[in-house]
Amino acid sequence: MKLTRFAQLGAVAAVAALALAGCSSGSTAGSSAAPSSSSSAASDEVAATIDTSGTGTLTAGGSSAQGNAQNAWISAYKAQVAGVTVNYDQSQGSGGGVTNFLSGAYDFAGSDSPLKADQTEQSQALCEGGINIPVYLDGVSIIYNVEGVTDLKLSGATIAKIFNLQITDWSDPAITADNGTALPAGAITTVVRSDGSGTTQNFTNYLAAAQTTDWPYPAANAWPVTGNVSAQKGGSGVVNTVTSGANTIGYADHSAIGDLSSVAIIQDGTPIEFSPDAVAATFTAAAVDASNGVTGDLSKKFDYSKLTAETYPIPLASYAVVCSTFKDADQAALTKSYLSFVTSTDGQAIAAKNAGSAPLPTEILEAAQESIAAIK
Template sequence: MKVLRYGSVAAVLAVGALALSACGGGSTSGTSASGGAGASTASVDYSSLSGTITAGGSSAQANAQNAWTTAFTALASNVKVNYDKSQGSGGGVTNFLAKSYDFAGSDAALTADQATKAQAVCGADGAVNLPVYLDGVAIIFNVKGVDKLQLSADTIAKIFKQQIKTWDDAAIKADNPGATLPSTAITTVTRSDGSGTTQNFTNYLSQVSPSVWTDPVSNKWPVAGSSAQQGGSGVVNTVKAGDGTIGYADHSAIGTVAAASIKVGGKAVDFSADGVTKAIQASVTAAPSGAKGDLSQKIDYTKLSTGDAYPIPLISYAIACNKFTDPKQAALVKAYLGYVASDQGQKISAKNAGSAPLPTDLAAKIQESLKAIS
């Protein structure tokens, strides 16, 4: 499935049109979250807002953040939003804990240690993890003469453990009956930076293929010998430029690079936003950190062994303090993240990043958590 990628003139115009039609060019109230009525943003007078929001982190959110920023600042013309995607999730959290960011984008919620550190930055109420972006980890490949590829979880684990070294290996052939596969050597391409996408991918492998993937779940790639690249774009560009290459990236970032179908329960499942929504509904449970309003989620990938659910969903967060030292800055961040989680914000990220909309109940909980930020 190809989705409209942010960056074209058409995308910018579409974002602006959506923003203005939704909010009448000045304020909004009661926009329902995708999937039905329920979650709503508080009435916001965007024309009264001014200042700069500084944030960064998750490269998976990059296309969505570009689109959200364009749409939001079309409404709040006196606000500037700077989101630095070059940091990756790890850098985003590090800069947030160093008081450099108003919020961090991260494909993983704060760890217990990071949550404790956040209290030193934010005060006793700590920081809240808000799951604002739902997508999937794509397994991307570039093999001369191979346009389509099916891979089971065990085969993926063995490839990235470098136990499978050529594309005509028996395990890959078994996943792709009838396909002509070359003897080309496999080059695995991974992230070099602290990456929430890496953490999600290694978590998936450890759950669904534990006999093969014995390495830790980590935001740092744990297996030596891969072609390590900075950021999701670095992985995508390296896979695209090579032959025999395979890597992982947020689906919104892959562009024209081919993505493998993931075999589950004897069926090959392609990425789709609907498949991500089904995966979230089937596999996610709340795992709050203890901070007021926290909405950290836990994915059980083993529950995605049948059906049409996409097997490697990704939940990405906006991480912000529950209490800001500057009330004006708190108001800016609440307005922006409220827009991100609104029905219109989710439609914009779906159109420009191919993301899945937030379930109604989760969108409503995000709005409630934002109300408590001061």
């Protein structure tokens, strides 16, 4: 077995990943790498030890939010472990990824929310309990396409009313008040996800917790509002519909929005645009432990009462959902090797470059490495 610390190979891996910059559909990261200050979230070296002589195939899928990062991770990993093929299907969305994981079809799933209690219970029979390991930190962007508008500010209350179909025209007084000027009149087309989505889960987590006056629905991975909405499958479906439409608004993981404009969300009187720095600040300030009780689980939830004028209000922490015990030792070894790379400092830097995400804090990466090492 040929073992090497991935950090020693970081330059080669980075070259492989950088070649992907801008190549993934909808990616904006090739032209907007994470600001240097955001890299301090994982500034200390967390190196992965991988078996470069491994062979086999990993089958995974789920979160479309992770899609650009997964493409870059897979390319960089393949450059060093030529005998391993990693297949990641992002068309499933988080809901489909978890379903396939629980059926035994996936070695791991990408999910923008941890396993629910009933899913954790179901995983006990599959593999003595599934664990959720943070691998990706980004934000949900509110995207729009309104002719002549390139700078849009909206409060959380206004966003809730728009997506709850209580505000239906761009000339509404609430939108005017948020921006200090009136926008041209035009009926709003609200674009949402039609499939089970972790992006929907994270968006409604924020609405249900932080906008209780204007959002009467519980958080969920299925869009709860019926009526005059345009429902589309996958983050790409939402982005494409907002792009091709007029007077449209929707939501998507920031890495997937391409050239679309995104809303500066007003928090404590300050318009906050998405940035890796701002979402890293959110994680530091508001992420709290939410373990599912399985040894090695690293689930988090956000306490939105801790948001400040320096934090991006709608964070998205995404996970690798993986068995704590595998039935096949070879698949366990391959999965551990790949996820160890993903949660290394090099892996996080590659995601930041190619998906515009924020590196996870060093203490989270260290805990992830420990949890991955303990997988049997």
